[in-house]
Amino acid sequence: MRYISTRGQAPELSFSEAMMTGLARDGGLYVPQEIPAMAAADIAALAGQPYEEIAFRVMLPFLGDTFTEAEFRGLLANAYGGFGHPARAPLVQLAPNHFLLELFHGPTLAFKDFAMQLIGQMMQAALAKSGERITIVGATSGDTGSAAMEAFRGLSNVDVFILYPHGRVSEVQRRQMTTPSEANVHAIAIDGDFDDAQARVKDMFNDMEFRDGVRLAGVNSINWARVLAQVVYYFSAAVSLGAPHRKVSFTVPTGNFGDIFAGYIARKMGLPIEKLVIATNQNDILDRAIKLGEYRTDGVKPSISPSMDIQVSSNFERVLFDAYGRDGAAVSALMGELREGGFTISQGALEMLREQFASGRCSEEETRDTIRSCFAETGEVLCPHSAVGVKVAAEHLGATPMITLATAHPAKFPDAVEAAMGTRPILPDRMADLFDRDERVTRLPNDLAALQAHIRERIAN
Ligand SMILES: Cc1ncc(COP(=O)(O)O)c(C=O)c1O
């Protein structure tokens, strides 16, 4: 299995090289040269298997010779053993044909743990073999950062720097990033929004001297391994509702397009997914792109679902690569236009996108209403991101079972949930002292040189 860049100019890599490389050296994102198909009988055989076994069978064809089968099984056991639910990703029924896939039972209470816990294991195994030391720099709108720190804290051969937008994450999210005491994890609050943070991380990857000097690695969904690990729960959820004999649909609260792109890969592997619905908050660039054919940024608007306050959706580049016939030059040109504000999607590409994705948008008021009504009707407490998904899913219900991804635990966003339904969700016991712990964070301007200087100085000490 080889991996190629969406911009067509970077070297082809193996799985482990792509995982350790992060952003391709031409600025693109790595994708598999081809997607391995899974036969219907093999999909059917996943039913009733433990989550780790499903992950093993779904991911193995993508890994090449990176790990032996026994090694990979060991990594999966370590990654998911600490999850707070035996099913890892349980399904809850909301209505006769509407289900919620709870992805928040990992250590930091968001779906990011599914990929980050595993990528932490896989990267450590790769580093143990190579003897290298790496510097991970990531951008977060709140959840990737804490998941990354949790996965890598305390390691002697990895430093982790997380850039988050100052004042634009929830207090629980901020404290999850600023209170770990391990010296190898560093929180940086930047004066800007998530798009600024993500752009600076990509700038660091595109600065070859810095990149090679600090041995830069990425754990955002820039990293193909992140996306791959997220493909698994589409399979586990679908087979538990009767796939491949029965089709299912998914609605995915979407920001950086990584999670829904994992669903698109699952469908390409052969999982019979009828609809894949993009659900956005008021940062609705992806909904506008599908409906109007215009991919144009109009500034990040802070919302009560802050993790989705994103305009430049990194992984949209991966699907554009397919939509434009895997033409790296065409994707490079589009990304150039995006730097100037946006582009019009060609008719052919738009048709492909509309075949693959439906979309919808949820306002702030609708998010609050959905938290309130979902609790009243089902007893399920939604985080604001999951509420965006549930509201948009309701517009796409039909004969096929709909699965909405519940991407975070409501207790990560207590103020928004309390404002909506009058009750404050409680953090699990193991986090009960989160508000008593000391915080450690550096505030920096949205400036590449200042960020690089800070990182260089910290890793030198
Ligand atoms: C809680 C939550 N929901 C949804 C999303 C959107 O996921 P993606 O960026 O993969 O589209 C994020 C951030 O990524 C998130 O943290």
Ligand SMILES: N[C@@H](CCOP(=O)(O)O)C(=O)O
């Ligand atoms: N919502 C995310 C944004 C970063 O997304 P990623 O999937 O590319 O890491 C977050 O919580 O940080």
